[in-house]
Amino acid sequence: MSYLLRTSRIFLWLALTGLSTGILVASSLYLYLRPNLPEVEQLLDVKLQTPLRIYSNDNKLIAEFSEKRREPVTIGQIPELQLQAFMAAEDSRFFDHFGVDIKGLTRAAYELVSTGSIQSGGSTITMQVAKNYFLTRDRTFIRKFNxxxxxxxxxxxxxxxTIFELYLNKIYLGNRAYGLAAASRVYYDKPINELSLAQMAMIAGLPKAPSAYNPLANPERALERRNWILGRMKELGYISEDAWSLAIEAPVTAGYHTREAEVDADYVAEMARAEMVRRFGEEAYTDGYTVELTVNSKKQQTATKALRDGLEAYDRRHGFRGEIGRFEIKGLSAEQLSDRMLNYNQVASLIPAVVTEVDDKAGEALVHLRKLGPAIMPFESMKWARRYRTESLTGPEPEKPSDVVSEGDVIYVKVLELPRIEESQDDAPATQAPADMNPRVGLAQVPRVEGAIISLDAQTGAIEALSGGYSFNQSKYNRASQAERQPGSTFKPFLYLSALENGRTPATIYNDAPIVFDDDELETAWRPQNASGQFYGPTTLREGLYRSRNLVSIRLLRDLGASTTLDYLEQLKIPTDNMPKDLSLALGSGQLTPMELARGFAVIANGGYDVQPYLIKSIKESDGTVVYQAPETILCDEDCDELLATRNKSQQDVDELPETEGMVLPASAEDDNQPRVMRRLADERAVYILHSMMQDVIKRGTGRRALALERDDIAGKTGTTNQQKDTWFGGFNHSVATTVYVGFDQPAPLGRGEFGATTALPIWLDYMKVALDGTEPSTMRRPNGIVSIRINPETGERARPGEDGVFEMFRREEAPEPLPPEDSGNGSNGEQDEDLSRQIF
Structure with a gap:
């Protein structure tokens, strides 16, 4: 007995010694590690890495930027079965233990010894939260103790x-999906409350090893893991026997789903992304900001399509440049053809295809598309394909398919028609399309010419639509905000507005006659001409503008003086750094970006007020807190000093911000409650008269194609530079100003017959048909101090009684004096003849 007692005492002392040692070691480790452990409160302040999302003003997704896909949810939004699926897979005693599950650790050790692997894991959900939010994944004792x-x-x-919610929002579930909601979208394209039981179990099986149990990469192992979790759910009483048997029979339905943009606006998205990074740094990609832009999805989609269609139309007019590649197709299966086509990228809506057969008798060619497989390309879609030789010369019109393509040619096509099942009539059975019916496609090619379109709200400067090129994926260069090009005759409205503010009138006459300028720095004399090559004699400024007479503009600039005109441009806030200080300025030989020109046209459109283009309407944090709201724009005249006083300090903050590409934001986030006060830059009477002159560009001049809109509130100006290298059209009503540019990135002639009216105006017209659809006419209110007087268009003077004449607008103080009653003959006295002579020459 004494021996047993003595032995028991020894074991007791050993146990106490071991326990004390364990406590001492644990205490020492705790005291050593505790000061370096983070505070738990930090979990509540953690910003999950949530994507930057950009939307149109009508809530259509434009783009999403991030390295990780995540959509945070609250515990109340998650179905109970989904919570139970994760508990069955990871921590069935989550609501019973105190953070560390001794039974779970013991079970994991037993599974490891008996099967060689761990099915349920030893870490609790709480331990995984600690690891995911605070610790590394190093497999060390110190990390495990922490x-x-x-x-x-x-x-x-x-x-x-709260712990469970943190866990479900943080875990990585494969395919860039972080958190439960993101995984539900990625694998099933569903919100979490629409998942089936089998799908819930499949997602719950991913945290253990997102790559090994991924239903896309390894569906067999994923199915095995899913069914094990369903079995655990049944054992734990979470689901019934019937629910279990139905769920394990369910097929694997997971697929890879990305959140597709609802608006084709890559250039706009990039402008917004760049501005967000400028303001918030790299956190812009991770802090869950939601950006609402000023663009309208319908207008933006129309602008993108109009620009692409216009550039393609120009490209077809100048011929087919041939195949983009070629390979031997004999003996290749459909799958092999598709594999070979992976070497060629889709550009916008243009799909690469290889010609597999050319049938001149049937008048078609058979092609194989990279994604759609076999398709038919009818000869009607190839008739445009004269062979390209130069921009002004093409080969003969093709007569049969073999004149255009050959077997093995790799070309671009556009889908014309997809197979479809015709709808039944009067409840009759639907007519099934033949099983072998192939899509119909048309021959296409990627345009070499480029362009841009910008549409602004003329009253506020808000960008309603913008595209900076044919395809952002093909070229990231944003021509709308970056391309500095010569505006050509679209510059003339600013010259004429300067003239109207400096004593000239629409009836002022200048001589449209040859003129020669000698310059010691030039090898030859400069002999400017009109686009037609003809000269038309004495011409009023109104006709000079709507017919775009170059010689009239040059003489006008010489009369005003280049320095006067440049000063006026600065008054209008039009950049003059790249403007010449000679008479070539009259022909638009300076350089402006399409954005700068569009902004200038918006100033004219709104009646002469300063506006600045902006793109971002609001910025919200992940919790919905608004951190930026675009301020209201107020157009004011001389009585706006009080408004300016309240705006003064915040405006200083804006001025100190670095300039941003594309003029994205109008003000800093601190200015949310301050209006943007925009002063008048031009005399409203001069602007009103210019409106009427530019309306004549549409009614009687180079922009007559715009009459197709059947609106009387449209004004505009075409533009074509020397050698037809750049072509433009800028047009507006009182509410909307839209500018289109077309040209090569490396300036080169666009070819014979290509002018602003043939390249840029059709794009503008296609866009404005939609942008103005259903809107009321918007015209500038006629200001006080304008009179209409009947004049003799040959002299610009008042018409005599009984004499043919036309009505013209004048600022009251500049109206022609009435003719003396005794005057006769040519309708002017000697003094007026001398003045007329000065104006002509």
């Missing part, structure tokens, strides 16, 4: 539901 200590601390300070 994990346990943090789990105990988290359990003491946070409720279970």
């Amino acid at each position: 994990e346990i200590l943090l789990a105990l601390q988290i359990e003491r300070e946070l409720p279970k539901d």
Whole structure:
């Protein structure tokens, strides 16, 4: 007995010694590690890495930027079965333990010994939260001990539901999906409340090994893992026997789903992304900002399509440049053809295809598309394909398909028609399309010419639509905001507005006659001409503008003086750094970006007020807090000093911000409640008269194609530079100003017959048909101090009684004097003849 007692005492002392040693070691480790452990409160302030999302003003997704896909959800938004699926897979005693599950650790050790692998895992959900939010994934004892200590601390300070919510929003579930909601979208394209039981179990199986149990990469192992979780759910009483048997029979339905943009606006998205990074740094990609832009999805989609269609139309007019590649197709299966086509990228809506057969008798060619497989290309879609030789010369019109393509040619096509099943009539059975019916496609090619379109709200400067080129994926260069090009005759309205403010009138006459300028710096004399090559004699400024007479503009600029005109441009806030200081300025030989020109036209459109283009309407944080709201724009005259006083300090903050490409934001985030006060830059009477002159560009001049809109509130100006290298059209009503540019990135002639009216105006017209559809006419209010007087268009003077004449607008103080009653003959006295002579020559 004494021996047993003595032995028991020894074992007891050993146990106490071991326990004391364990406590001492644990205490020492705790005291050593505790000061370096993070505070649990930080979990509540953690910003999950949520994507930057950009939307149109009608809530259509334009783009999403991030390295990780995540959509945070609250515990109340998650179905109970989904919570139970994760508990069955990861931590069935989550609501019972205190952060560390001794039974779970024991079970994991037993599974490891008996099967060689761990099915359920030893870490609790709380321990995984500690690891995912605070620790590394290093497999070390110190890291594991830190994990346990943090789990105990988290359990003491946070409720279970909060811990579970943190876990489900942080875990990585494969394919760039972080968190439950993102995985639901990625694998099933569903919100979490629409998942089936089998799908819930499939997602719950991913945290253990997102790559090994991924239903896309390894569906067999994923199915095995899913069914094990369903079995655990049945054992734990979460689901019934019937629910279990139905779920394990369900097929694997996972697929890869990306959130597709609803608006084709890559250039706009890039402008917004760049501005967000400028303001918020790299956190813009991770802090869950939601950006609402000023663009309208319908207008933006129309602008993108109009620009692409216009550039393609120009390209077809100048011929087919041939195949983009070629390979031997004999003996290749459909799958092999598709594999070979992976070497060629889709550009916008143009799809690469290889010609597999050319049938001149049937008048068609058979092609194989990279994604759609076999398709038919009818000869009607190839008739445009004269062979390209130069921009002004093409070969003969093709007569049969073999004149255009050959077997093995790799070309671009556009889908014309997809196979479809015709709808039944009067409840009759639907007519099934033949099983072998192929899509119909048309021959296409990627345009070499480029362009841009910008549409602004003329009253506020808000960008309603913008595209900076044919395809952003092909070229990131944003021609709308970056391309500095010569505006050509679209510059003339600013020259004429300067003239109207400096004593000239629409009836002022200048001579449209040859003129020669000698310059010692030039090898030859400069002999400017009109586009027609003809000269038309004495011409009023109104006719000179709507017919775009170059010689009239040059003489006008010489009369005003280049320095006067440049000063006026600065008054209008039009950049003059790249403007010449000679008479070539009259022909638009300076350089402006399409954005700068569009902004200038918006100033004319709104009646002469300053506006600045902006793109971002609002910025919200992930919780919906608004951190920026575009301020209201107020157009004011001389009585706006009081408004300016309230705006003064915040405007200083704006001025100190670095300039941004494309003029994206109108003000800093601190100015949310301050209006943008925009002063008048031009005399409203001069602007009103210019409106009427530019309306004549549409009614009687170079922009007559715009009459197709059947609106009387449209004004505009075409533009074509020397050698037809750049072509433009800028047009507006009182509410909307839209500018289109077309030209090569490396300036080169566009070819014979290509002018602003043939390249840019059709794009503008296609866009404005939609942009103005259903809107009321918008015209500038006629200001006080304008009179209409009947004049003799040959002299610009008042018409005599009984004499043919036309009505013209004048600022009251500049109206022609009445003719003396005794005057006869040519309708002017000697003094007026001398003045007329000065104006002509």
